[in-house]
Amino acid sequence: xxxxxxxxxxxxxxxxxxxxxxxxxxxxxxxxxxxxxxxxxxxxxxxxxxxxxxxxxxxxxxxxxxxxxxxxxxxxxxxxxxxxxxxxxxxxxxxxxxxxxxxxxxxxxxxxx
Amino acid sequence: xxxxxxxxxxxxxxxxxxxxxxxxxxxxxxxxxxxxxxxxxxxxxxxxxxxxxxxxxxxxxxxxxxxxxxxxxxxxxxxxxxxxxxxxxxxxxxxxxxxxxxxxxxxxxxxxxxxx
Numbered sequence: 001x002x003x004x005x006x007x008x009x010x011x012x013x014x015x016x017x018x019x020x021x022x023x024x025x026x027x028x029x030x031x032x033x034x035x036x037x038x039x040x041x042x043x044x045x046x047x048x049x050x051x052x053x054x055x056x057x058x059x060x061x062x063x064x065x066x067x068x069x070x071x072x073x074x075x076x077x078x079x080x081x082x083x084x085x086x087x088x089x090x091x092x093x094x095x096x097x098x099x100x101x102x103x104x105x106x107x108x109x110x111x112x113x
Numbered sequence: 114x115x116x117x118x119x120x121x122x123x124x125x126x127x128x129x130x131x132x133x134x135x136x137x138x139x140x141x142x143x144x145x146x147x148x149x150x151x152x153x154x155x156x157x158x159x160x161x162x163x164x165x166x167x168x169x170x171x172x173x174x175x176x177x178x179x180x181x182x183x184x185x186x187x188x189x190x191x192x193x194x195x196x197x198x199x200x201x202x203x204x205x206x207x208x209x210x211x212x213x214x215x216x217x218x219x220x221x222x223x224x225x226x227x228x229x
Contacts (some may be wrong), residue, residue: 027121032216032217034217034218041204042223043223044205044206045220046219049217088156088157094215100159101147101159105156106156107206
């Protein structure tokens with residue numbers, strides 16, 4: 001079982017609509033969750049971090065966390081063509097010696113004009 | 114804030130040569146830096162965790178004698194790809210945690226390595 005799972009996409013959303021990106025993780029004890037955006041040929045850029053159950057909003061972005069279901073999502077409102085990118089979900093997971101951030105394989109999002 | 118730089122941004126080298134990539138935290142101190150590799154259309158693969166003043170911790174399957182990591186100060190970590198071969202061609206990205214802070218990682222812009 002993959003530790004952090006995402007649908008690879010591509011997810012196609014019309015401009016102005018809400019894009020919904022989902023992620024599940026395997027470590028029930030994880031406490032830190034992140035969403036990164038990566039444009040083609042570029043390095044990841046932090047969008048949001050979330051640590052508590054519920055919603056966290058920042059501009060057009062809302063992260064949602066449900067630890068009981070081991071599920072974290074990212075909503076992008078009023079989608080713009082510039083939002084077209086790969087979105088990486090990352091989870092801080094515990095191992096015997098330390099904890100480390102594990103990245104999902106990413107969901108490719110395409111916003112069509 | 115939380116800016117991480119990498120140098121060079123791209124490099125082309127001949128097979129058998131060594132290449133050094135620098136990762137610097139510009140406006141913060143980082144006790145821990147991470148080195149990732151990303152092949153086209155694939156996700157990030159953690160190669161090693163670099164701790165200031167101590168030996169790096171390598172992930173399973175990553176050759177520590179081929180990928181030398183030095184973390185000499187709280188703002189600088191280097192990755193040296195020794196005796197590079199075409200299969201080492203990839204996008205190498207570093208990231209850093211702010212000292213004594215959260216586990217949020219801030220990424221450098223990456224270095225694209227092409228080995229001929």
